[in-house]
Amino acid sequence: MGALLRVNIAQVASRAPMPELPLDDRELVAALRRGDGRARMVLVERFEPLVERLVAGALGIDSEIPDVVQDVFVGVLEGIHNLKDASALRSWIATLAVFTARGRIRRRRRWRWIRFVAPEEVPEVPVSGPQGETHEAVRATYAILEGFPADERLAFSLRFISEMQLTEVAEACRVSLATVKRRLARAEKRFVEAARNHPALQDRLARGHRWGEDQA
């Protein structure tokens, strides 16, 4: 291969000058409002992991996750002009993610009556992810959550699966801390009771066993 001629990166960049990228959330919001395409890229790069974590935690292993995550970002772009406090961008996006996931859960319930097969008979979407006992535990967890009221399910998944703090859960759900605690208490009680019927969950919950420990 030919020798590599070092050039100043700024020289090359000067051929196609591009504006500075926004560094903080306020600047990012301002750039998005201007319709800056690169700000859109930054938005996705910066917040996709958060949205993905919240949506996946709420829905589990689900073929609709890509659609829901995309819907969240579409909502962000459509609503960015109405965001009053630009510094609250992150929590606003988390709220959008939570409400979008909740809408998807509720919509599914409305259409549940037209299912031709029972949920446990629905063929699984093949995944290359969790295997064996973990896979069973994931299935059992979301089978239990499927029977929860949507608000309790979200509180539970945000707190325990997506590992948000209680205050973050309250903020994302737009409810008080006390309300979140009540929902979590009910959800946890339901979950622990239901887990007794799922071997993949039962023993570990009863023993206080951490799953990561037996993988070490």
Add this chain to the structure above:
Amino acid sequence: MTGPDDTTSPGLEGAMREVGRAVVGDAQRRNLVPQIQARLAQLEARSPRRAAPWAWALAGAGACAALAAFVWLRPQPLSFAVAGETARGQVGAAIVAPAVAPLALNFSDGSAVMLPPRATAHVDALEKDGATVAVDDGTVEVSVIHRARTHWQIRAGAYRIQVTGTRFAAGWDQRAQALTVTMHEGAVLVTGPGLAEPVRLVTGQRLRASASGVSLGLESGAAPPVSVKDQPMVTPPLPIEPAPALAPPAPALAAPRAPAAHPHRADAAHGSASGVPDWRVAAAHANYQEALAAAMQAGWRGECAKLDADDVILLGDVARLAGDLPRAEEAYRAAHRRFPSADRPVFAMGLIAFEGRHDYRAAADWFAAYVRSFPRGPLAREAAGRLIESRLKAGDDAEARAAATAYLRDFPGGPHAAVARRTVHP
């Protein structure tokens, strides 16, 4: 940081944390970022005009029609095949090139990714307009066919290379967590650690990036890039599948004089026992000009006449990737003549005729031959679709309708189904 609540049941936090890792890990494997970027880009492209009230009713009717059209006509995601395998490739499955030979991933849009020996990669996602390929280790050679809407992306660690139509090499050093991109044609946009902003690379440029620093350079000794206008890129190597004997088509392919070979620059390590550089080694390193020169030094026609099927087809691939269409055709024709059960040369000849020569009647002959001789071959669906396109471009409307009818019968949900329906019911 979350801490356990006083009321939390023993083990619940740990159990749910593991569930969280599993579900988030599954979502991450889908690599959603390119899909999101593409959808947002489409939204941005729409003009935000305010509609008059009466227009809402019209829009509603239009939306219903669009929904129906979407349901019935939506294009299917790309598919891909690993060279030498008959089954379709699977998203997420690890792909490891053998220790002594390169390995090609061939996509249904005509794009290809060539893995040198020992390189590892996997396909992260398949969309209707492109794919995302993750390079896990090694330097892959990427050849993406440009179309009106292309959403191709190469991922290496935390780096992303957004591609339209282009040829380039993308290297990922797993140990150093460093990316190297060498542009052969076209342009790409690179984002990732150490890059404060997306970096646009064009033909002849080379980028090395890691979290600790970035260098951007030019290849001083690089051969002049092949003009896309002058030598349209054609589809890269295709998989082989044993199939019934082929009735040879007789397309009249023009064969202009081959360009002079690129001066040989192979190093001693690339040499064979006879002292003649081994073109396979250069090909494995994605140095196609060198490989072509070495193969010509070894005796191009002799190689085409004596090598086995894989190697003759690889010769065709080398010539094609080096931009030498006449020699590519010569190799593919030799492979077709000597190994009539190989499907790849037939499809490749069709693509050269279609995209390289713009000889659509010849392309139709080759694609028809493929469909006729390899009805269950790994590229049968793509060949059937290309046959419709070839007939249409050649102006053979009646034959195009016949091809479209057959396509809808055999592949009603295929990527050319919409074209086929429009052809049958204009």
